[in-house]
Amino acid sequence: MKMSPKTNKRTCIKEIILENFMSYEYARIPFKPGLNLISGPNGAGKSSILLALSLALGQSHTERSRKLSDLIRRGEEMARVSVVFDNSSREGRRPIPDSDSDAYVLSRYLKDDGNYWHEANYETVTKEEVKRILSQLSINPDNMLIVMHQGMIDVFGAIDSQERLKTVEEAVGLSEYRERILKARENLSHKLSEEESINTMLEEAQNTLEHWEEEYERYQRKQRLKKEKKRFEREYAWAKWWRQKEKVNRLESKIDTKKEDLKEINQDLERTEEKEEQSKTDLEELEYELENLHRDLIHHEKNETEATAKLDILEELKELDQDVLKELTENTEELEENIEKAEQKTEETQSSLVDKKQKRNKSREKYTDHRVRKAVLSFRRELLEEEISDLEKDLRKNKEELKELETEAEEKGSKVQTDRNSRDILEDIRVTNAKLSNLEDVSADAEKMYKDHKELLEELEEKAEKAEENRKKALEELEIRRERWRSEIQQLLKKVRKTYRTILERVNGVGDVRLINPQDIDEAGLELTVGFRGAEPQTLDAYTQSGGERSTSIMCFLLALQQHIKSPVRGLDEFELHMDPRNRQMMMRELLDLMEESDSQYLVITPGRLVEIEEVPNVIAVQNTAGSSEVRVAT
Numbered sequence: 001m002k003m004s005p006k007t008n009k010r011t012c013i014k015e016i017i018l019e020n021f022m023s024y025e026y027a028r029i030p031f032k033p034g035l036n037l038i039s040g041p042n043g044a045g046k047s048s049i050l051l052a053l054s055l056a057l058g059q060s061h062t063e064r065s066r067k068l069s070d071l072i073r074r075g076e077e078m079a080r081v082s083v084v085f086d087n088s089s090r091e092g093r094r095p096i097p098d099s100d101s102d103a104y105v106l107s108r109y110l111k112d113d114g115n116y117w118h119e120a121n122y123e124t125v126t127k128e129e130v131k132r133i134l135s136q137l138s139i140n141p142d143n144m145l146i147v148m149h150q151g152m153i154d155v156f157g158a159i160d161s162q163e164r165l166k167t168v169e170e171a172v173g174l175s176e177y178r179e180r181i182l183k184a185r186e187n188l189s190h191k192l193s194e195e196e197s198i199n200t201m202l203e204e205a206q207n208t209l210e211h212w213e214e215e216y217e218r219y220q221r222k223q224r225l226k227k228e229k230k231r232f233e234r235e236y237a238w239a240k241w242w243r244q245k246e247k248v249n250r251l252e253s254k255i256d257t258k259k260e261d262l263k264e265i266n267q268d269l270e271r272t273e274e275k276e277e278q279s280k281t282d283l284e285e286l287e288y289e290l291e292n293l294h295r296d297l298i299h300h301e302k303n304e305t306e307a308t309a310k311l312d313i314l315e316e317l318k319e320l321d322q323d324v325l326k327e328l329t330e331n332t333e334e335l336e337e338n339i340e341k342a343e344q345k346t347e348e349t350q351s352s353l354v355d356k357k358q359k360r361n362k363s364r365e366k367y368t369d370h371r372v373r374k375a376v377l378s379f380r381r382e383l384l385e386e387e388i389s390d391l392e393k394d395l396r397k398n399k400e401e402l403k404e405l406e407t408e409a410e411e412k413g414s415k416v417q418t419d420r421n422s423r424d425i426l427e428d429i430r431v432t433n434a435k436l437s438n439l440e441d442v443s444a445d446a447e448k449m450y451k452d453h454k455e456l457l458e459e460l461e462e463k464a465e466k467a468e469e470n471r472k473k474a475l476e477e478l479e480i481r482r483e484r485w486r487s488e489i490q491q492l493l494k495k496v497r498k499t500y501r502t503i504l505e506r507v508n509g510v511g512d513v514r515l516i517n518p519q520d521i522d523e524a525g526l527e528l529t530v531g532f533r534g535a536e537p538q539t540l541d542a543y544t545q546s547g548g549e550r551s552t553s554i555m556c557f558l559l560a561l562q563q564h565i566k567s568p569v570r571g572l573d574e575f576e577l578h579m580d581p582r583n584r585q586m587m588m589r590e591l592l593d594l595m596e597e598s599d600s601q602y603l604v605i606t607p608g609r610l611v612e613i614e615e616v617p618n619v620i621a622v623q624n625t626a627g628s629s630e631v632r633v634a635t
Contacts, residue, residue, distance in 0.1 A: 010568045011095035011137055012601040014084045014103060016056070020076040021110075022048040023629040030633060031603065032618040035591065038605045040622035045629030046605045047150050049622070050571045052081040053603070054149070056108045057141035058118065058130045068110045082107040085137070095137055106130060138173065138566035145171035145558065145565060150573040150605075153558075157550045158542050161516060161525025165489075168526055172492060173566040177485040181521050184481045188474040195467035202460045209453045215442060216450035222439040229432040230412070236425040237409035238416050244402045251395040258388045265384060269377040276370035283367050286360040293356055297349040304342035311339060486518050492564060493526075499560035503590055504530065507552055507583050511537045513560075528557055551575070552583045559590045563598060573605040 013031045018024040023045045038046050055071070072079040087096050087104040096104050099121060107119040118130050125133075134140065144152045145167055156164065169175045311332060409415070418425075443449070497513045504511050511530035517523040529537035530545065530553040538544045540553055555575050562570070575587065591602070619634045 010599050012086050013053075013569055013603070014086050016049060016053055017080075017082040017084070018048070018052050019081070020073040020079040021052055021081050022071055022073060023624060023627065024048065024052075025073060025628050027629065027631050029620060029631050030618075031601065031620075033599070033601050034617050035602045035604060036618040036620060038603065038620045038622060039607070042607055044622040044624045046607070046622045047573050048629065049631075050147065050149060050573050050603065050605060053083060053571055054141045054147045056081045056083040056106050057134060057139065057147075058108070058127050059141035059147065067114070068116050069112050069114055072110050072112055077112050079110045080107055081110075096133060097136070098133070104133075106133070137568060139569060140170060140567070143167060143170050143567075145561070146567045146569070147571040148558075148573060148575070149571075152573070153551050153554050153575055154542075154547070157540055157554050161527050162523065165515070165524060165526035168492075168561065169489070171567065172561070172564040174485070174488050174492065177481065177488055178521065181478065181481045181485055184474065184478040185521075188471065188478050191467065191471040191474040195464070195471050198460060198464050198467045202457070202464050205453060205457045205460050209450070209457050212446065212450040212453050215446040218439055218442045219446035219450075222436065222442050225432055225436050225439070229429060229436065232425055232429045232432060234409070234412035235416055235418050235420065236422060236429065237405070237412040239418050239420060239422050239425055241402065241405040241409045241415075242418065243422065244398060244405050248395065248398045248402050251391055251398060255388055255391045255395060258384055258391060262381060262384045262388060265377050265381045269374060269381060272370050272374045272377055276367060276374055279363055279367035279370050283360060283363040286356055286363050290353065290356045290360055293349055293353040297346060297353060300342050300346040300349055304339055304346055307336075307339040307342055311336060482519075482521065485521065486515075489515055489518070489524075496557070496560045496564065499563075500557055503556040503559055504553070506590070507556065507586050508533055509553070509556070511540075511553065511556075513557065528553060530556075548579050548583065551579050552587070555579075555587045556590075559587070559594060562594055562600070565600070568599070569601045569603070571603040571605075574607060575604070 012033045015031060016029045018027045018029070020026075029049060038049060040046050051071075055068075083106050085095070085104045085106070086102070087094050087099055088102040094100075101121065105119070105121055107122075108116060109119070110116045118125050118127060120129065120133060139146060141147050144156055148156070156167070159167070166175070166178065169178055315332070493513050493515055500511065500513050509530055509532045511528065514527045514529065516525050516527050528540040530540050530549065531537040532545075532549055532552075540550060542550070545553065558572075558575075579587065591604070620631055621634050622629060622631050624630075
């Protein structure tokens with residue numbers, strides 16, 4: 001971590017101009033690089049010069065200590081204080097790069113109505129703009145080590161070690177390290193807060209997710225039960241269809257069987273009718289033959305009778321006429337022969353007649369049998385056709401019902417094969433409905449809520465991991481900055497300590513500069529210890545050392561610190577207060593020696609005349625005549 005430079009080159013104050021300010025009506029006070037000593041009696045207006053400087057630079061503590069309108073010269077309505085900085089270019093760069101002029105003027109106007117404003121190079125600017133300009137020069141008028149008003153040496157000695165360390169850090173340009181630590185700590189606090197907030201949200205999200213996970217499981221059970229119910233309903237619908245299908249198949253099979261029976265009956269009936277017809281024909285033929293035989297028999301019997309009668313006549317004639325006897329005998333023989341033939345034919349005819357009658361009777365029996373069988377078959381056929389008609393009617397009805405069941409079943413889903421009993425399936429549906437009734441309160445948004453909260457949890461887990469990583473980085477960054485701050489402070493104090501001890505030795509003192517509580521930047525402080533005339537070093541405070549010892553010790557520390565202060569301009573009012581003449585002369589000598597190694601400008605106010613000091617480059621004498629302060633430059 002490198003500190004960026006805040007200034008392009010060193011500058012100095014060329015002059016301070018006072019107009020209607022305090023006891024000054026008008027004064028131009030020139031200054032030179034190095035040490036500028038402002039001297040004069042008490043009440044002459046020396047401190048007003050340093051107050052005017054801090055006021056022009058926008059120092060804030062003066063505004064809190066008194067009203068600005070009280071600083072206007074009595075009887076005047078407005079006052080103005082101006083500070084003219086050297087802004088000449090060196091190596092092509094100016095201390096205030098925004099301006100092309102060699103002199104840069106900062107002014108402050110005060111009015112008795114309480115209004116005041118700032119000007120930079122005669123243009124009105126804000127106080128923040130003044131701070132920005134001064135920051136380019138590394139000048140902070142609010143730091144007592146830059147502008148130390150009257151009595152501030154005692155203040156510096158009395159402030160707590162923490163405030164003293166902050167003041168030194170700001171003066172030497174190390175406050176940025178503290179600011180970076182504070183920013184890193186603020187960042188860490190933010191990261192911790194963010195992590196805590198995310199972890200809180202994560203915990204809440206986990207609890208919420210657990211609830212919705214349970215609801216989602218119930219929702220899934222409900223969906224499974226619904227699917228199961230739908231499957232059972234589908235199975236039940238198709239089970240009824242299959243049962244009806246079996247019924248239709250049985251009817252169709254039964255009808256087919258009946259039709260086969262009917263076909264056989266029809267075939268049998270046809271055969272019977274044929275036999276009946278044949279029997280009838282045979283019977284008719286036999287009847288005809290019997291009639292013929294009857295006629296033949298009658299004919300033969302008639303012939304036999306006629307022949308017998310003729311024979312009887314011939315027998316009678318034989319007795320009548322012998323002449324005719326011979327002829328009659330011949331005729332008798334013929335008649336007897338005819339009678340014999342007739343008898344033979346009669347016998348034959350009678351025999352044939354008996355035979356034919358027997359055949360007729362048999363044929364009649366067959367005919368009767370055939371007629372009876374025909375009647376029976378016809379009756380059976382009639383019954384069978386009626387039964388088939390009823391079955392076909394029943395079949396059509398069952399087919400219609402089958403079609404309706406198929407339509408209903410198709411609405412439940414595609415066809416499924418099942419051998420289960422419908423009652424068993426209905427029992428499963430009943431049990432499923434009972435289970436579903438226990439899940440009626442399950443939200444329809446359970447799945448969406450679960451997935452949304454799961455996604456939220458995953459996002460928060462990622463954020464928590466990132467927050468933890470950021471917190472570790474912030475903590476690591478904080479530790480790095482703390483270590484860098486401690487290192488820079490320790491390096492500074494190591495150098496200051498050496499010079500501080502050296503200067504203390506010259507005034508017969510010993511002491512140390514210590515960083516206390518270095519692990520905690522809030523409690524860390526700068527502690528000075530000092531002991532004079534062989535005494536053990538004690539912590540510098542308002543109760544242990546005398547006023548002169550405190551002033552001498554603090555001045556030794558300030559001199560040791562000077563070469564590290566970034567501001568090119570320092571103001572110091574009556575540093576020698578409470579010092580004995582020897583230490584006063586010694587401190588001034590140390591200040592002059594410091595000038596040889598420093599390119600800074602010092603404005604030092606002292607109430608008395610310095611003896612044995614001839615190297616002061618610029619001495620400004622201040623005196624008050626008739627209520628008006630005047631200045632003159634003395635060599």
